Amino acid sequence: MSLLQLALVVIAQAAQVAGQLLLKSGMTRARGRTARVAAGTTMLLFWFLAWLRLLQELDISYLYPFEGISLVLLVLAARVFLQERLHARTWIGVALITSGMILVGMN
Numbered sequence: 215m216s217l218l219q220l221a222l223v224v225i226a227q228a229a230q231v232a233g234q235l236l237l238k239s240g241m242t243r244a245r246g247r248t249a250r251v252a253a254g255t256t257m258l259l260f261w262f263l264a265w266l267r268l269l270q271e272l273d274i275s276y277l278y279p280f281e282g283i284s285l286v287l288l289v290l291a292a293r294v295f296l297q298e299r300l301h302a303r304t305w306i307g308v309a310l311i312t313s314g315m316i317l318v319g320m321n
Contacts, residue, residue: 219271226264227284231291233257238296282315 215223233254240250268277286308292298 215272215276219268222264222268223277223280226261226268227280227287229257229264230261230284231287233261234288235291235295238292279315279318282311285311 233256236250236254236257240247240254243250289300289304289308293300
C-alpha cells in the first residue's frame, strides 16, 4: 500500500464518520436540518467514491479491515460531538473490533 493509498483510506474513513454524524445531527434538530443532511450525504458520497477507487487498486481482504476503524471512530465521535452516553458493552465491542482488526492486519 502506497502512502497515497493509505492517506485516501484515512480520509475516506474520516469522511464516513463525519457523514454519519452530520446525518444524525440533521435528523434530530429542526434548525439547519437541510444543510446538515446535505453535508452528510456529500461526505458519504465522497467516502463511497473513494472506497470504489481503493477497491480498484487493493485486495478487498487487505482493505476491508480498515472499515473497522470507522466503527471505532464513530463511537468516539458520537461521544465527543453528540454527547451520547456509552455503556460498558459499547466499550467492550470497540475493544473486540480493535482486536479483530489487529488480528486480520497481522496476516
